[in-house]
Each structure stands twice: as C-alpha cells, then as structure tokens.
Amino acid sequence: MxxxxxxxxxxxxxxxxxxxxxxxxxxxxxxxxxxxxxxxxxxxxxxxxxxxxxxxxxxxxxxxxxxxxxxxxxxxxxxxxxxxxxxxxxxxxxxxxxxxxxxxxxxxxxxxxxxxxxxxxxxxxxxxxxxxxxxxxxxxxxxxxxxxxxxxxxxxxxxxxxxxxxxxxxxxxxxxxxxxxxxxxxxxxxxxxxxxxxxxxxxxxxxxxxxxxxxxxxxxxxxxxxxxxxxxxxAAGSAVGAVVRPSASPAPAPRTSSPAATPTPTPAATRATPAAVVPASPIRDCTVDGPLADPGLGTAASVVLNAETGEVLLDRRGDVPAQTASVMKLATAAAALRVLGPDYRASTTVLRGPDAGTIVLRGGGDLTLSRLPSGQESVYPGAAHLDDLAAQVRQARAADPELAQTPVSRIIVDSSLFGGTTWEDTWPATERQAGWLSHITTLQVDADRADPTVFLSPRGEDPVGRAAEAFAAFFPGATIDRDGATGDGSALAEVSSPPVSELLAPMLVPSDNTLAEMLARLVAIESGEGNTLADVDPAIRSALEDLGLDTEGMTFADGSGMSRNNAVAPELVAALLQRADADEDGLGPIVGALPVAGESGTLAYSNRFTGDNQVARGKVRAKTGSITTAYTLAGFVDAEDGSRLIAVIFATDRVSEASRQPIDTLATAYYRCGNRLANSPG
CATH class of the missing domain: 3.10.400.10 (Sulfate adenylyltransferase)
Structure with a gap:
C-alpha cells in the first residue's frame, strides 16, 4: 500500500x-x-x-x-x-x-x-x-x-x-x-x-x-x-530517513544548528575497552588497509573486537566521538533496558472527568497505539487499539450508576507527559513527509502515520489532534477540549504498548526513529532527568555510565541518531555490544533485534552486501545508520574462520549514499580475516 x-x-x-x-x-x-x-x-x-x-x-x-x-x-x-x-x-x-x-x-x-x-x-x-x-x-x-x-x-x-x-x-x-x-x-x-x-x-x-x-x-x-x-x-538516503534515508528512506536535509554542549560526566566511570591493542603478529597477518582507505568512507573510524576474548583487533580513531546516525539507537535501546526494564509498557488511560458527561483521555507515551480495529495489525505487532480503550470506557460507565444514564459529551485531552519542543532543530521537516519521523508527543496513534499499515507513510502536523479525533469517533456528539482542567478522576480504562523487549526489533530492524524518540523520552522521565528533548542527553548518559561505560566528551542529542549534534566514540558502541553479546546487565535482547545482511530490515536492501560482498550475507548482524554527514554500521560478524567479531564502522564528513558500499566491503574484509585481523598502521 x-x-x-x-x-x-x-x-x-x-x-x-x-x-x-x-x-x-x-x-x-x-x-x-x-x-x-x-x-x-x-x-x-x-x-x-x-x-x-x-x-x-x-x-x-x-x-x-x-x-x-x-x-x-x-x-x-x-x-x-x-x-x-x-x-x-x-x-x-x-x-x-x-x-x-x-x-x-x-x-x-x-x-x-x-x-x-x-x-x-x-x-x-x-x-x-x-x-x-x-x-x-x-x-x-x-x-x-x-x-x-x-x-x-x-x-x-x-x-x-x-x-x-x-x-x-x-x-x-x-x-x-x-x-x-x-x-x-x-x-x-x-x-x-x-x-x-x-x-x-x-x-x-x-x-x-x-x-x-x-x-x-x-x-x-x-x-x-x-x-x-x-x-x-x-546527498543521502533514508530516515527516512529518511528523506531519502537509507534504508528505505528518504535523505535528511543538511543540519545547520551548532553542536550541543556536553554535560560534565561522572568521573568515576572508566572506558570499557576490553584490552590493549593487539599489534600485528605472525598469526594476525590479515590487513584491511585498502578497504579502510577507501575515499568513500570520508573520515573513517573503526573498532573491531574478538567477541569471546575481548581483544581489540583493530582500532582506527576509536576514541574520537563522531556522528552516529541511527547507530545511536543502540545506546537508546541499552538505556531503555537499563532504566525502564524489558517488561515496561507505556499506557494510555481514560479517567472520569469533572462532571458526568466528561472523560479525560491521557497519553502515556505509547506512540504505537493504533486506530485500526482490533484484529487488524498496524506496523507495530501487538499494539493496543483505540476501539478496545473505548469499549472499556463504555463498559465502566455502564456499570457506574452515576454515569450510566449520561452520554459522553466532552473529551478532555491530556498530552502533558512530554514537554518542550516536539521537533529537534536539526531534524529536517521533510522527514515527516517522507514517513521517517513524527512530532514527538505523548499522545498519538500509529506514530501519526497517514496509513497505519505502511512503514514509510507520511506523518502529520498535529499527532495529538489526529489521536483525539479518532477516539472521539467512538462517542458521537462529543466535543474535544485540549485546554480543560483534567483533574484527578479515577481510571475508567487503560491499554498498554508491547513491552520494551518487544519494541526493540521494530525500532532497530527497520530503523524506526519515532519509536527511538519515544523510548528516549520515557527514559528521561523515568530516570528523573525531565520530560523534554534536552533531558535525553543526561538520561542516556547516566544510564550508560551506570553500565560502566565512559561517556566523557560525548553528546546524546536525541534517541534516534537523526541529529548531527550527536557525538559518540566507536569504542563505546563496541563495549556496549560486547555487554549485549554476553547478555550482561540485561542487554541481551539487543542482539536478536538487529538486522541481518541480505535477510532483514535495512540490511536487506538490494544495494547492501552485493557483488563480492555477498559472501558476508547472513554473517553480519548489525545496526545501520544514514544521515547526510554520517553512514555507520555497528554489530556482529560471524567470521569465515569461526570467530565472532564485534565491529563498529563510522564514515563521516564527505560521505553520500554511495558510502554504504565501502562500509559493506570493509565489513566483508573483517568477515574474511576473522581472528587473523591485523591492527597494522593505517
């Protein structure tokens, strides 16, 4: 469709x-x-x-x-x-x-x-x-x-x-x-x-x-x-995109805002890079200097670890913070698992209003809530449905003698859980039209898609209004009040999102920016940092430091990676993936939620791992990233020699859609080298 x-x-x-x-x-x-x-x-x-x-x-x-x-x-x-x-x-x-x-x-x-x-x-x-x-x-x-x-x-x-x-x-x-x-x-x-x-x-x-x-x-x-x-x-493709983001996506327009300031980190944290760099040796004689020098990578940075031993097999600018593109979603996923927990669900509730004819629709940050009839799936499997919420309201009111004889005549809308701006300064407005991202509000249906069944469906300008109108349709004649006092009425009905553990794949495989921003904002609220986009940085930073990762000098400007103000070191991403691979600190669900080369999500597009790189299809499981100034890949390589590698590749500055091929070529070189990969001077 x-x-x-x-x-x-x-x-x-x-x-x-x-x-x-x-x-x-x-x-x-x-x-x-x-x-x-x-x-x-x-x-x-x-x-x-x-x-x-x-x-x-x-x-x-x-x-x-x-x-x-x-x-x-x-x-x-x-x-x-x-x-x-x-x-x-x-x-x-x-x-x-x-x-x-x-x-x-x-x-x-x-x-x-x-x-x-x-x-x-x-x-x-x-x-x-x-x-x-x-x-x-x-x-x-x-x-x-x-x-x-x-x-x-x-x-x-x-x-x-x-x-x-x-x-x-x-x-x-x-x-x-x-x-x-x-x-x-x-x-x-x-x-x-x-x-x-x-x-x-x-x-x-x-x-x-x-x-x-x-x-x-x-x-x-x-x-x-x-x-x-x-x-x-x-020129870039996706996020969309973008929009034309990689992935199926349309490319973001150039971002022009200046980088955000980086808060002072907690000095107790230490870099979680497993071991000293292993120099080239007789048994590590497989070099990738050629693929690393491809001009299509712009300013290239990469870190490769042996997943089992933690040895650093290769390090090029691994400690230099750089734009992440959608690889940022790995940090968001880790923060969500750490702060919210794998079983956390975001809920949408309906409360009694100040009078018998009034109800309050309160958003709880579940952007997967669907306006489709129950039984019809949106792009989010297992999402809650508005008709279920409305049915619960009717049933609860019918059972209450004070409400049973009074029809619903007014619906007060409470979307106050998320505060501040709904759109980051460096996100291109065209990402909404291209279907890569919606305004981030606490109440919306189907992530504000025009068509709930199509991933890249255009988003609107008023997600709260779309959701309120869809809910009001179940109560003919009721008016919508977005400014009324909500009060503290008792709950009449509630529906909830799938748990965080089940939202990771829908976020990471197709690179869903709206889901990432939803989780990032909920992390900020749950951690006590605040409820605005500006609170995402300290919230993610705190969660990662709580995992023992050093975030000094880094910036987490958003949860999706769309912002060009993000700055994260490849070695931090590698360390995070190492913990996930070992299922430490509850991060294990991230591994199974990643796209697989040639098989799923953003790594299944026809321009990924083609030609000589096809040999690595099915062997690379990683998160992709694409914005106009950064193309990235971070995940796992099941190498030809049987070893398992953790590989992070950042291509920044003078890059384009064409940068995906040299990224795939470098990842394929890692696949061919395996544990023989040499950290020769670049």
Missing part, C-alpha cells in the same frame, strides 16, 4: 493569471521533451516521478495538491496548464504499475520504466555533475505525482528571456538533483526526469516549479561547481 495525500474536492478556477503560474518543464529541450508535452496535451501522460532527496537538498515542500503550473515546450512556449491532483511517497521498489503506465512513455512494465529512469540517475551526465555516482536502490524514496490537464494554451507565446545577468529560476539543483551545466546533453531516452538545461529561459518573475528548474543562460560555472560540491556533501 502506498501512502498518499487525499484528493481534495473540486476547486474553482484559480484567480492567478496563467502568465504568473510557475513553469513546469519535462526533460531537456529537444525531441524527448516534445514527446512528453504531446503526451500531456493528448491525455496519455498524467503522472511524473522525482527523487525525494531533491526536496531535501533545496529545502522545499512537496508539491501541493491543487497547485497549477504552465507546461513549456522545447521552444520555451507555454502550451498548457496542469494541476497536481495527488502526491505520494514510496520506495522505488514499490512504485505501482499504474503510475509507471500513466507516465505515457509506452513502457511495457514497471521494470522497463525503472530502467529508463535509472539510466538517467546513473548517467555520465549525472556522474560528471556530481563528481561521484548516485546510488539508487529499492529503498530510495521517490515522489509520485499525478496531475490533470486543465486547459491548452493554444495562443502559446515564447517565454521572454531573462534580463542581462539573470540566472533564471532560483535553486541550485534540477529535476534529478544535479547542478545545471552549460552544454548538458539531453535526457537519456525513456526517462521522464526533469533535468537542468540551457535553452528555454524563464524570467525571474515567473517561478519555476521544483524538480523542473530552468538553469537560465547566465549561471556561472563557479556556481555550478559549488552546487556539485554541495550535493556531494548533502
């Missing part, structure tokens, strides 16, 4: 004159554009596709349903007005045939449609513009847009050229996310992907629609080169 923005009711003709509408350009000027425009004019073409990462890079919102644009041909003439009628996000591997067919290019199936698009995304023009190839896989999030032909502009006139020195429309990137370059070749055949070009020009007064930007004639080569460098620094 693909998440979508519902179609709006029929709207009246816009007051905005055609000449002031944004311009929509399909492909480069030339035969391909003219074929696509002809398909729009005769009704064969009603859909188009773009990479979600483009919106992250330019900091733009997704296309709005109901927005209109002028379509221009290769001569720069406005020939039609189109209107967006539907916008969806989904992984590239799940694009439906109906969408591909309606792009009007005559493709016989989705596979043929995808090959045409990927030829463009991986074309020499794209690679030359980026300075590096763009990685596109099943999990890459794409924006599927449907539109309708509003009218032809039969008296089409060429668009006027820009004034001297003007550079055309604003924005640094074109339809495929590449900088416009003078003399760029046409789009490869069979690809309806908007791209930069230098022919048809648009005056600054005529805004150009995102993803179909006109480069204009005046953009300097220096600006183009800077844009290419920016894309190298920003």
């Amino acid at each position: 693909t998440p979508s923005v519902p179609e709006p009711p029929e709207t009246p003709e816009p007051a905005q004159p055609d000449a002031e509408l944004p311009v929509a350009e399909f492909a480069f000027p030339g035969p391909l554009r003219d074929r696509l425009v002809a398909a729009i004019l005769d009704g064969r073409k009603t859909t188009t596709t773009a990479l979600a990462v483009e919106y992250d890079i330019e900091g733009e919102a997704l296309p709005e349903v109901g927005s209109r644009q002028r379509v221009v041909d290769s001569a720069g003439r406005a020939v039609a007005v189109i209107e967006t009628v539907r916008v969806r996000l989904c992984p590239l591997g799940e694009v439906p045939w109906e969408h591909a067919r309606d792009e009007g290019e005559g493709h016989e199936d989705v596979a043929q449609w995808r090959r045409g698009h990927e030829r463009f995304w991986r074309s020499e023009e794209m690679t030359a513009a980026l300075g590096a190839p763009l990685t596109v896989d099943d999990g890459t999030v794409v924006v599927l847009e449907e539109f309708r032909l509003v009218r032809r502009l039969d008296a089409a006139e060429p668009l006027p050229p820009p004034p001297p020195g003007a550079s055309g429309a604003s924005g640094a990137f074109g339809a495929a996310g590449v900088p416009g370059a003078a003399g760029a070749a046409g789009t490869p055949a069979g690809s309806d992907t908007r791209a930069p070009h230098v022919d048809a020009t648009v005056p600054p007064s005529a805004p150009v629609r995102a993803r179909r930007r006109d480069r204009g004639r005046g953009r300097a080569a220096m600006v183009i080169a800077a844009a290419a460098a920016a894309l190298l620094a920003l």
Whole structure:
C-alpha cells in the first residue's frame, strides 16, 4: 500500500493569471521533451516521478495538491496548464504499475520504466555533475505525482528571456538533483526526469516549479561547481530517513544548528575497552588497509573486537566521538533496558472527568497505539487499539450508576507527559513527509502515520489532534477540549504498548526513529532527568555510565541518531555490544533485534552486501545508520574462520549514499580475516 495525500474536492478556477503560474518543464529541450508535452496535451501522460532527496537538498515542500503550473515546450512556449491532483511517497521498489503506465512513455512494465529512469540517475551526465555516482536502490524514496490537464494554451507565446545577468529560476539543483551545466546533453531516452538545461529561459518573475528548474543562460560555472560540491556533501538516503534515508528512506536535509554542549560526566566511570591493542603478529597477518582507505568512507573510524576474548583487533580513531546516525539507537535501546526494564509498557488511560458527561483521555507515551480495529495489525505487532480503550470506557460507565444514564459529551485531552519542543532543530521537516519521523508527543496513534499499515507513510502536523479525533469517533456528539482542567478522576480504562523487549526489533530492524524518540523520552522521565528533548542527553548518559561505560566528551542529542549534534566514540558502541553479546546487565535482547545482511530490515536492501560482498550475507548482524554527514554500521560478524567479531564502522564528513558500499566491503574484509585481523598502521 502506498501512502498518499487525499484528493481534495473540486476547486474553482484559480484567480492567478496563467502568465504568473510557475513553469513546469519535462526533460531537456529537444525531441524527448516534445514527446512528453504531446503526451500531456493528448491525455496519455498524467503522472511524473522525482527523487525525494531533491526536496531535501533545496529545502522545499512537496508539491501541493491543487497547485497549477504552465507546461513549456522545447521552444520555451507555454502550451498548457496542469494541476497536481495527488502526491505520494514510496520506495522505488514499490512504485505501482499504474503510475509507471500513466507516465505515457509506452513502457511495457514497471521494470522497463525503472530502467529508463535509472539510466538517467546513473548517467555520465549525472556522474560528471556530481563528481561521484548516485546510488539508487529499492529503498530510495521517490515522489509520485499525478496531475490533470486543465486547459491548452493554444495562443502559446515564447517565454521572454531573462534580463542581462539573470540566472533564471532560483535553486541550485534540477529535476534529478544535479547542478545545471552549460552544454548538458539531453535526457537519456525513456526517462521522464526533469533535468537542468540551457535553452528555454524563464524570467525571474515567473517561478519555476521544483524538480523542473530552468538553469537560465547566465549561471556561472563557479556556481555550478559549488552546487556539485554541495550535493556531494548533502546527498543521502533514508530516515527516512529518511528523506531519502537509507534504508528505505528518504535523505535528511543538511543540519545547520551548532553542536550541543556536553554535560560534565561522572568521573568515576572508566572506558570499557576490553584490552590493549593487539599489534600485528605472525598469526594476525590479515590487513584491511585498502578497504579502510577507501575515499568513500570520508573520515573513517573503526573498532573491531574478538567477541569471546575481548581483544581489540583493530582500532582506527576509536576514541574520537563522531556522528552516529541511527547507530545511536543502540545506546537508546541499552538505556531503555537499563532504566525502564524489558517488561515496561507505556499506557494510555481514560479517567472520569469533572462532571458526568466528561472523560479525560491521557497519553502515556505509547506512540504505537493504533486506530485500526482490533484484529487488524498496524506496523507495530501487538499494539493496543483505540476501539478496545473505548469499549472499556463504555463498559465502566455502564456499570457506574452515576454515569450510566449520561452520554459522553466532552473529551478532555491530556498530552502533558512530554514537554518542550516536539521537533529537534536539526531534524529536517521533510522527514515527516517522507514517513521517517513524527512530532514527538505523548499522545498519538500509529506514530501519526497517514496509513497505519505502511512503514514509510507520511506523518502529520498535529499527532495529538489526529489521536483525539479518532477516539472521539467512538462517542458521537462529543466535543474535544485540549485546554480543560483534567483533574484527578479515577481510571475508567487503560491499554498498554508491547513491552520494551518487544519494541526493540521494530525500532532497530527497520530503523524506526519515532519509536527511538519515544523510548528516549520515557527514559528521561523515568530516570528523573525531565520530560523534554534536552533531558535525553543526561538520561542516556547516566544510564550508560551506570553500565560502566565512559561517556566523557560525548553528546546524546536525541534517541534516534537523526541529529548531527550527536557525538559518540566507536569504542563505546563496541563495549556496549560486547555487554549485549554476553547478555550482561540485561542487554541481551539487543542482539536478536538487529538486522541481518541480505535477510532483514535495512540490511536487506538490494544495494547492501552485493557483488563480492555477498559472501558476508547472513554473517553480519548489525545496526545501520544514514544521515547526510554520517553512514555507520555497528554489530556482529560471524567470521569465515569461526570467530565472532564485534565491529563498529563510522564514515563521516564527505560521505553520500554511495558510502554504504565501502562500509559493506570493509565489513566483508573483517568477515574474511576473522581472528587473523591485523591492527597494522593505517
């Protein structure tokens, strides 16, 4: 099932004159554009596709349903007005045939449609513009847009050229996310992907629609080169993502806030690195200097331990705190097990109100609570259901003589358990649209997904409101009061989340950011640090130090790893994993909740452990991480020689989606070396 923005009711003709509408350009000027425009004019073409990462890079919102644009041909003439009628996000591997067919290019199936698009995304023009190839896989999030032909502009006139020195429309990137370059070749055949070009020009007064930007004639080569460098620094996939986060995910936009201050740690804690570095020796003669030096790793850091003996087989910058991406979720999992315990459940309750007709809906931090009918599973197996909560309320009120004859007329909503901001400063807003993260509130249903059954389903702007409305539907005529005094009425009903031990896999395997933030906030509350996002750092720090791990100089800015302000040393992650592998301090459940290469979660995507690295499929069990400035992997390697390794790999700074391959190659090298791994100078 693909998440979508519902179609709006029929709207009246816009007051905005055609000449002031944004311009929509399909492909480069030339035969391909003219074929696509002809398909729009005769009704064969009603859909188009773009990479979600483009919106992250330019900091733009997704296309709005109901927005209109002028379509221009290769001569720069406005020939039609189109209107967006539907916008969806989904992984590239799940694009439906109906969408591909309606792009009007005559493709016989989705596979043929995808090959045409990927030829463009991986074309020499794209690679030359980026300075590096763009990685596109099943999990890459794409924006599927449907539109309708509003009218032809039969008296089409060429668009006027820009004034001297003007550079055309604003924005640094074109339809495929590449900088416009003078003399760029046409789009490869069979690809309806908007791209930069230098022919048809648009005056600054005529805004150009995102993803179909006109480069204009005046953009300097220096600006183009800077844009290419920016894309190298920003392009990423997931969290989403992101959004296009790795995993199936869309990439976060660049974060700009400054790093958070690190509280002074408890001096009694000691680094939990098991032993002194073992130097290269005759029996440890397997070196990985080549894979470690791959420029795709940016600034590489890695620690490898023998899981059984605790020996440090390899250490590269292992004591240097760095951005973690979603590997941060391992610290969150450990803190949750330590502070909350494996059996902890978050509860949603309904209380008696101040009068007989009023009830109080109180959120307890269970973001897995579902609005689906009982018996239907959401993305969270075993989640509680609103209809069960409502049924308990009706039963309790029917059994109470003071309430039985009075219908529920008002529902007071209490969402005060979590305080402060609901969104960290460095999290891109596009992560909500791409389905990687919701606003963090104490009351919400299905982690605020538009579709409770789809992992990457868009999230909204008011999770509390969505939950309250879904609950109120069980009490016809009842009003919702989000400001009323809740009082201390007795409980009428309660439902609870699955226990923490059962939430670890849903958090770690697909890399669920919302679950991670939920657990982190509950840890902060339970530990007494507070109930805001700012309290997550001291709460996780305290939990890890209680486990004997030294957190000096480190920052835990959030629970999911989405923040670029996180800074954790690889050796701490390795020590945490060593405790989990030995099932010390109750951390054992983490091991079984990790993705497995080639088999599950974010390690099962088609671009992970491919080619020569396939030998390590099924042998690497690890948490992945992906944000624009950090790609990471941390977990276990069951090596070829029978030894078991703990491996942590951080690739930071100048990295991109393509960094996943050298990370996999390095992990595979660890698999091949096993206990013979040499810690030779890097």
